[in-house]
Amino acid sequence: MRYREPMNSDIPSVWARPKKGRDQPALSREQIVGEAIKLLDTEGLDALSMRNLGKRLDAGATSLYRHVANKDELIELAIDEVHGEIEVPSPDTTEWRAGVVSCAHSSLAMINNHPWVASVLGQIGLSYLGPNVMRMSDGMLALFEKGGFSLAESDLALRAVQAFVIGSGVGVAAWQTSLARSGLSDEQWAERIQPIVMAAVAPYPRLTASIEAAAANTPEVMFDHGLNAVLDGLVANRH
Amino acid sequence: MRYREPMNSDIPSVWARPKKGRDQPALSREQIVGEAIKLLDTEGLDALSMRNLGKRLDAGATSLYRHVANKDELIELAIDEVHGEIEVPSPDTTEWRAGVVSCAHSSLAMINNHPWVASVLGQIGLSYLGPNVMRMSDGMLALFEKGGFSLAESDLALRAVQAFVIGSGVGVAAWQTSLARSGLSDEQWAERIQPIVMAAVAPYPRLTASIEAAAANTPEVMFDHGLNAVLDGLVANRH
DNA sequence: GCAGTGTGCGTACAGTGTGCGCATCGACGG
DNA sequence: CCGTCGATGCGCACACTGTACGCACACTGC
Numbered sequence: 001m002r003y004r005e006p007m008n009s010d011i012p013s014v015w016a017r018p019k020k021g022r023d024q025p026a027l028s029r030e031q032i033v034g035e036a037i038k039l040l041d042t043e044g045l046d047a048l049s050m051r052n053l054g055k056r057l058d059a060g061a062t063s064l065y066r067h068v069a070n071k072d073e074l075i076e077l078a079i080d081e082v083h084g085e086i087e088v089p090s091p092d093t094t095e096w097r098a099g100v101v102s103c104a105h106s107s108l109a110m111i112n113n114h115p116w117v118a119s120v121l122g123q124i125g126l127s128y129l130g131p132n133v134m135r136m137s138d139g140m141l142a143l144f145e146k147g148g149f150s151l152a153e154s155d156l157a158l159r160a161v162q163a164f165v166i167g168s169g170v171g172v173a174a175w176q177t178s179l180a181r182s183g184l185s186d187e188q189w190a191e192r193i194q195p196i197v198m199a200a201v202a203p204y205p206r207l208t209a210s211i212e213a214a215a216a217n218t219p220e221v222m223f224d225h226g227l228n229a230v231l232d233g234l235v236a237n238r239h
Numbered sequence: 240m241r242y243r244e245p246m247n248s249d250i251p252s253v254w255a256r257p258k259k260g261r262d263q264p265a266l267s268r269e270q271i272v273g274e275a276i277k278l279l280d281t282e283g284l285d286a287l288s289m290r291n292l293g294k295r296l297d298a299g300a301t302s303l304y305r306h307v308a309n310k311d312e313l314i315e316l317a318i319d320e321v322h323g324e325i326e327v328p329s330p331d332t333t334e335w336r337a338g339v340v341s342c343a344h345s346s347l348a349m350i351n352n353h354p355w356v357a358s359v360l361g362q363i364g365l366s367y368l369g370p371n372v373m374r375m376s377d378g379m380l381a382l383f384e385k386g387g388f389s390l391a392e393s394d395l396a397l398r399a400v401q402a403f404v405i406g407s408g409v410g411v412a413a414w415q416t417s418l419a420r421s422g423l424s425d426e427q428w429a430e431r432i433q434p435i436v437m438a439a440v441a442p443y444p445r446l447t448a449s450i451e452a453a454a455a456n457t458p459e460v461m462f463d464h465g466l467n468a469v470l471d472g473l474v475a476n477r478h
Numbered sequence: 479g480c481a482g483t484g485t486g487c488g489t490a491c492a493g494t495g496t497g498c499g500c501a502t503c504g505a506c507g508g
Numbered sequence: 509c510c511g512t513c514g515a516t517g518c519g520c521a522c523a524c525t526g527t528a529c530g531c532a533c534a535c536t537g538c
Contacts, residue, residue, distance in 0.1 A: 045362060115361070118361045118409075119358070119359075119360075119361030119362040120358075120361075121358075121409050121413060122354070122357045122358030122359075122361075122408075122409045122412035122413055122416065123284060123358040123412070123413075123416055124413070124416075125413055125414070125416045125417025125418075125420060126413065126414075126417050126432070127413065128413075129435070129436065129439045134439060134440065134442075134443060134446065135443075137446060138443040138445055138446045141445055141446060141449055142445060145445070150452070151448055151449045151452035151453070152449070152452040152453045152456070154449050155449040155450065155452065155453035155456070156453065156456070156461060156464045156465070157468075158449075159410075159461050159465060160403070160461075160464065160465030160468055160469070162406065163402075163403050163406030163407045163409075163410065163465055164399070164402050164403045164406055164465075164469070165406065166405075166406035166409050166410075167401065167402030167403055167404065167405035167406030167407070167408075167409070168402045168406070169361075169406075170357075170360050170361045170402075170405050170406070170409065171402065171405075173361035173362070174360060174361055174362075174363070174364055174365065174366065174367075175364070175365075177361065177362055177363070177364045178364020178365050179364075181364060193365070196368070197368065200368045200373060201373065203373075204373060204374075204377040206377055206380050206381060206384070207373065207376060207377045207380060209390055210380055210390045210391070210393050210394045210397075211394065213389070213390035213391040213394065214390070214391045214394035214395065217391070217394070217395070222395060222398050222399075225395045225399065225476070226395070226398060226399030226402055226403075226469075228472065228476065229396075229399055229469055229472030229473045229475070229476055230399070230403070230465075230468055230469050230472055231472065232471070232472035232475045232476065233467065233468030233469055233470065233471035233472030233473075233475070234468045234472075236468070236471045236472070236475065237464070237467065237468055237471065
């Protein structure tokens, strides 16, 4: 339980003491993780410090350690928590391929909402052990098996799709961080770096031409094209 | 230029002064980036601090800022530098698909040698603007065009393959960081976490079965299977 | 009423990125 | 040969980080 009015004998009157406990619920692991996610979403990875997070919860930095072993574990918990947002359709109600596509879209949407996930996946070991990640993997596996993939093939298919989704996610994360640091709007930032990109590719006429040829492709189109290719290829290699 | 024997009037004799300048070449951007990469490779991302890096170069931490704007820029330079290790075959001497496969392998090998790359790609904005990354992208583009892909299709294909490779790279990075933190050997660590994984998947019989069915697959097999699927799918969608 | 346990937090320590200003170098112009 | 100048190295300082430690308090069970 959180103290509503901690004793502080320096201040003579009880009523004069600052109240820290603003009628919020007591500190709990769920609340800490939830607020950490909010902080990460709104202010980015760099802004997540224990003191900062403590302030948002009207708590001291070191209080958080009663509920979380260390910062890395907190991030691991946050990663798993946001994986809970991913919707994976049941193979009973959805055709397998539509289900996989829908789940992949849901995954990318999650990374779009929480771009910090993609940038910490590599530095936090073994995050795929979290219960929500497990639930998602199991759900996709069910879809592949419904699709006629063998056990071993399903495992390979799952890994291929996840690799593609995460790779795409790293791309959106890179864009989002650069965007956030610029402080500009999406369009403004795109307009600003467009000439920089063109200057960087200038020595490579082939690259320049291909970028111009594909300029109309939105990120969604590119993601769907890649995802379709992966699934087509997996189907082609299914026995 | 670096001073071999900086003045220090507190120490009376010239000969008693500590010599800092150990006959190493003077500080330069290339040398700093090179040593940073060595440090990242051997001690990991957390160990890269300006003071730490300065020590290795027999230089003060703040001296580095004469050659590099800030730590993020240093990492950006390091990212591009290691991309120089990726070999991309010429379409003149290599069949397009073999070339793409070879380049993908080379990319994954690079990430294996420098796992920190995969974990910072998301937090460092726009790293694909570096000259070495550009060179590699242009090289792969040439292969795809040789393979009969149109300009726009080549761009999509390139992005799909890169997403898959990076996603796979994040996976190996996650493994490598957890491995490095454990301090154990590869086999020891694998053996240690095996029961943990089995316990985590226990509630999901399907997941358990598929992991067991695919237990014999090495990471290389999994990567190749995914890569083949991606390429097969891209070919199938080529017009 | 009292011991035990769980929880919050003030303090402290070692370490971080980096701005500032000074010291010193090599090069160049007289 | 001397003076000036720009480039470079670096000590210091500041605000900030993760987190170990120990004390103070509230709640629980007797």
